[in-house]
Amino acid sequence: MPSDSPAAGLPVDPPTPTLPGRFALFLAFAKMSLAGFGGVLVFARRAIVDKHRWMTADQFNETFALCHFLPGPNIVNLSVVFGARIRGLTGSIAAFLGLLAPPFLIVTTLALLYAHYGDIPALRRVLNGVSCAAVGLLLAVTWRMLLPLLRRREPIALVMLVAVFVAVGVLRWPLPQVLLVTTPLSIAATWLARRRKAA
Amino acid sequence: MTGIGTLVSIAAAFGWLSLFAVGGAAAAIPEIHRIAVDLNHWMSDAQFADAFAIAQLSPGPNVLIVSLVGYQVAGVAGALVATLAMCVPTAALAYTVSRLLTRAGDSPWPALVQAALVPLSIGLMAASGLVLAFAADGSIPAVVLTVAAAVLAAATSLNPVWLLVAGGILGLLGWI
Numbered sequence: 255m256p257s258d259s260p261a262a263g264l265p266v267d268p269p270t271p272t273l274p275g276r277f278a279l280f281l282a283f284a285k286m287s288l289a290g291f292g293g294v295l296v297f298a299r300r301a302i303v304d305k306h307r308w309m310t311a312d313q314f315n316e317t318f319a320l321c322h323f324l325p326g327p328n329i330v331n332l333s334v335v336f337g338a339r340i341r342g343l344t345g346s347i348a349a350f351l352g353l354l355a356p357p358f359l360i361v362t363t364l365a366l367l368y369a370h371y372g373d374i375p376a377l378r379r380v381l382n383g384v385s386c387a388a389v390g391l392l393l394a395v396t397w398r399m400l401l402p403l404l405r406r407r408e409p410i411a412l413v414m415l416v417a418v419f420v421a422v423g424v425l426r427w428p429l430p431q432v433l434l435v436t437t438p439l440s441i442a443a444t445w446l447a448r449r450r451k452a453a
Numbered sequence: 454m455t456g457i458g459t460l461v462s463i464a465a466a467f468g469w470l471s472l473f474a475v476g477g478a479a480a481a482i483p484e485i486h487r488i489a490v491d492l493n494h495w496m497s498d499a500q501f502a503d504a505f506a507i508a509q510l511s512p513g514p515n516v517l518i519v520s521l522v523g524y525q526v527a528g529v530a531g532a533l534v535a536t537l538a539m540c541v542p543t544a545a546l547a548y549t550v551s552r553l554l555t556r557a558g559d560s561p562w563p564a565l566v567q568a569a570l571v572p573l574s575i576g577l578m579a580a581s582g583l584v585l586a587f588a589a590d591g592s593i594p595a596v597v598l599t600v601a602a603a604v605l606a607a608a609t610s611l612n613p614v615w616l617l618v619a620g621g622i623l624g625l626l627g628w629i
Contacts, residue, residue, distance in 0.1 A: 288512045291614045317551075323563050323570075324550060325472050326543020327516040334544045335551040346548055354540060357513020358520055362532050364507050365524035372503065376625060383624020385506035386595050387616045389585045390602025392479060396578040397607050403572060411572040418573050422483045423580025426491070429484035430473045433573065437475075440569040448565070 273340050274308065276348040282306065283333050283352030294329045294353070302336065309336075329353065410443040459527050460534045462493070467519055467538035474543070476574020478516040482581035485519060486588065495526045498588040505585055510617055516540065594629050 274282060286297040295318075303314050317339070321331035330353060337349030371377055403411055414436060421432045466488045474481045482505070489495045496504070504525070508518035516539055523535025589595060602616050623629055 287514065290514070291510075291512050291612075294514055319563065319567065320551060320554075321547060323567050324543065324547050325474050326547065327471075327474065327514055327540060328477055329514050330516065330540045330544055331547035334548045338548055338551055343548070346544075350540075350544060353514065354517075354536065357511060357517055358532070358536055361508065361511045361513070361517045361520045362524060362529060364511060365521050365532060368503065368507060368521075369524070372500075379624040379627060379629065380621045381503045381506050381624070382590055382595065383598065383620040383622070383629045384510060384617050385502045385585075385589050385620075386598040386624075386629060387602040387620025388506050388509040389582055389589065390599045390604075390620075391509070391606050391613050391616060392578065392585070393582045393599070393603040394606035395479070396575060396582060397603070399571075399575050399578070403575065408572075415572040415576040415579075418576030419579045419583075422577060423583040426483070426487060426584075428487065429481070429577075430469070433473050433475065436573055437570070440573055441566055444565055444569040 274306070276341055276344055279337055279340060279345055280348040280352035283337075283349045284356045287353045287357050295332075298329060298332060308340070408447065410447060411440075414440045414443065460530060463523055463526060463531055463534050464538040466493070467523075467535050468542050471539045471543045474539075475570050476577055478514065478518065479581055480574045480577035481516075482518075483577065483584045485522065486584050489522045489525075490588070493526075495522060499590070500525060502585060502589040505588075506617075590629075592629070598623060598629055 282301055283298075286301045287294055289297045299314060302308050303311050309317070317335055318328070318332060321328050321335055324331055330350065333349040333353040334346045337346035339345075341348070372381075400415075403415070418432060418436055421427045421436075422429055470481060470484055470488065473484070486501055490498055490501050501522075504518055504521040507521055508515060511517065517536065519535040519539045520532040523531035523533070525531070527534070586596075586599065598620060602620060605611060606613060606616060620629075
C-alpha cells in the first residue's frame with residue numbers, strides 16, 4: 255500500500271464491495287439455489303461476480319477450479335470455500351446452509367407427496383414423461399462435453415472414457431474401485447501426452 | 454420408523470461415495486443406483502427413475518437426489534442423513550484445502566489432474582444416462598421422447614425446464 259496515495263480512505267481494488275455478513279451470505283446462496291433449475295453454477299457466477307461484485311471473474315474462476323478439482327458436489331464446495339474467504343468458518347456454514355436448506359425442504363416435501371400420491375396413474379404418467387426428458391437433457395450435456403474431446407482427437411482420453419463407461423455403466427462395477435484404477439492411469443497418460451507435446 | 458442401523462448404513466454408503474464423486478452429482482448416478490437399488494434394495498428401478506425426475510424438477514443442486522433416496526428408506530431423518538453424508542465430508546475437505554492454499558499458485562498439478570479427470574467424468578455421465586434409461590420404462594415412445602429431448606437440448610439453448618414440462622405434459626396425455 256503506498257502511504258502517500260491521495261484520499262487514503264477510499265478503496266482502491268477493482269471489486270469494491272462491502273463484504274456480506276453471514277445472514278447476507280445465507281440469503282444470497284438461498285436465492286441462487288432456488289433460481290437454479292438443473293444446475294446452480296450459472297446463477298452463482300451471476301450473483302457473486304455480476305450482481306454483488308463480491309469477486310472478480312478471475313477470482314471466481316480460480317475458486318471454482320479448486321472446487322472442481324476436489325471431490326464432492328462442486329457447487330457445495332464452492333459455497334463453503336466462498337463463505338470461508340468472506341467470513342471464516344461461520345461464513346462457510348451460512349453459505350452451505352443457504353445453498354442446501356431451502357431446496358432440501360422443497361425436495362423433502364415433494365418426497366412426502368410422492369410417498370402418498372406416487373401411485374396415482376396420472377402422476378405416474380407425468381413422472382414417466384419428465385424422467386424421459388431429464389435423461390435426454392443429461393445425454394445432451396454429456397454430448398456437449400464430449401465434443402471438444404472428439405475434436406482434439408486424444409485417443410488415450412477417449413479410451414479412458416469408454417473404459418469407465420463400460421466398467422460403471424455396462425458391467426456395473428463399483429465406482430470407487432473403478433476410479434482408484436482409472437484416475438492414476440489417466441493422470442499418467444495426460445502427463446506423458448503433455449510432455450511429448452512440449453518436447 | 455426405521456432404526457439407527459438404517460441411518461448408519463445410509464450415512465456410510467453416501468459418505469464413502471461422496472469422496473469419489475468427481476464431475477458432480479450427474480456422474481455419481483450409477484453408483485447411487487447401485488447402492489439404492491442393487492445392493493440395499495432400498496427402492497425399485499421405477500422409484501429410482503422417479504427420484505431422478507423429481508430431483509430434476511426441483512430447484513437447487515442436483516445432488517439432492519440423495520435426499521429422495523434417503524426419504525424413501527427412512528423418512529425425513531433418512532433424507533437429512535443422506536444429504537449431510539453426501540455433502541459434509543467433501544465440504545469439510547474443501548474448507549480445509551482452501552484454508553491451506555489461499556491461491557492455486559504456479560504448480561501445474563491441479564490443472565493436470567483436472568484435465569485427466571475430464572474424460573472419466575464424461576464416461577461416468579454417459580453411464581448415468583444408460584443406467585437411467587434402463588431404470589425407466591423402455592417403451593418405444595419413451596425412447597423417442599428421450600432422444601428428442603436430447604437433440605433439442607443439444608441443438609438449441611432452450612431452457613431445460615421447458616423440456617421437462619413438455620415431457621410431463623406428453624406423459625399426462627398418455628403419449629409415453
